[in-house]
Amino acid sequence: MSTYVVGDIHGEFNQLLELLNTMDFSSKDWLYVMGDVVDKGEYPIKSLQLLMGLPNCTCLMGNHELMMLKNREMINNLGNLSKKFIENNCLNILDWLNNGAESTLCELSELSLDERNKILDYVEKFKPYVELSVNGVDYLLVHGGLGNFSVEKPIADYSLEELVWDRPDYSKEYFSNKILVTGHTPTQRIKENTLPGYIFMGNNHIALDCGAFSPKGKLAGICLETMEEFYSR
Template identity: 25%
Template sequence: MFFKKLQGALSGAASEAETAPLHLAHDFVVIGDLHGRADLLEGLLRQLETEAPGLPLVFVGDYIDRGPDSAAVLRLLQDLPGATCLMGNHERMCLSFLDQPNRNGARWLRYGGADTLASYGVAVQQDDRLRARDQLIDIMGEDSIHWMRALPLFARNGMLYVTHAGADPRQDIETQDESSLIWEHPEFVRQPRRDGAWLIHGHTIVTQPLVQQQRIAIDTGAYATGRLTAAVFAGDDLRFVQTP
């Protein structure tokens, strides 16, 4: 029963009494929001070679925007063998821009899309989004765009689900719509789940990893803080590995 050792393994994370044990099918690692920090991703992967060698990696989404090198992050992720990468709301905003740049461009650019374009060497003017979209498609390439479109909304390991944001606690995670899983359902933090499932997620920045009411939050604001967090589930232990 994983939960018996959970409270003693948090290494500084905030926690409170939980109601359901956490059963996993296998050891693995979950990595928080990257937001264009290829340097932190490379550093964390080196740390995990020592801290969690050979364990499968799951990334919670938001690989692009805000940080300086979204293009490099996407290249690194696509070259990682066996990694599972989930859809984040920033990937969805980017895809919406590619589909309808005039309609959806302003929102994406406001929330970090301009940084992603810059990482590909694309400049954008407010009245010339079609040109920027076409340049981005040419530079990213169809393979990368197809990879992004195919990102799943969740991953499951035993009774632990990985999503980008918080799900509706009243519904089965696997049947929920995309909006709840990548933007966070408004009821997520208002009531605990009653189905025995746990959820580990990013999206909402916390100063340190937070374990609370069968929720584990690991977005520590890497693009701004320099602190990228991985949750390592190994045996009956949970520990958090962070970039210095």
């Protein structure tokens, strides 16, 4: 059995298929997805549906899933939105649209109400964080970071917004006894990364968002047993 962790997918369904194939992912393995499956890319819902079919997969909540869920009522009333509803919810709607929601909404609009709710129910169960140990090494997986960080602060005391929206300081070691694994921040933007666009490892951090949606980006994954890196292209 191998434990794989994959960065932000952002609707890049074909890259997801390619990466799973490259990793030789099987029913004997376990997959952790770092959040932000939806938005931006062409097939966010198709990507979610693929993950829904994997019983050996755990998804973390990303800020894009959080925006999606805040607009659940709007999603379930596509084509039948009142002016009053739009006025009362315009900030949530605009926030999501400004962050690449168009492709997600287009795919959702092609589904029945029952199919939409199955997908939204699945996303509701995404984890705010995951703690695990592999080969004696402890890992803490969160999509974004640890907002208002304190080494004494229990992980359960962080708000969801602090976990999915905030970004870590990759120049700083947060924990001496565990590795913080994140997505959210493209590795192209990490100053400490000597290989922009590839997985960053340093200061007890692993950063996995390699900008799959961007023209020169890629979907990235890592095997925690071997620390082997995998890329879609």
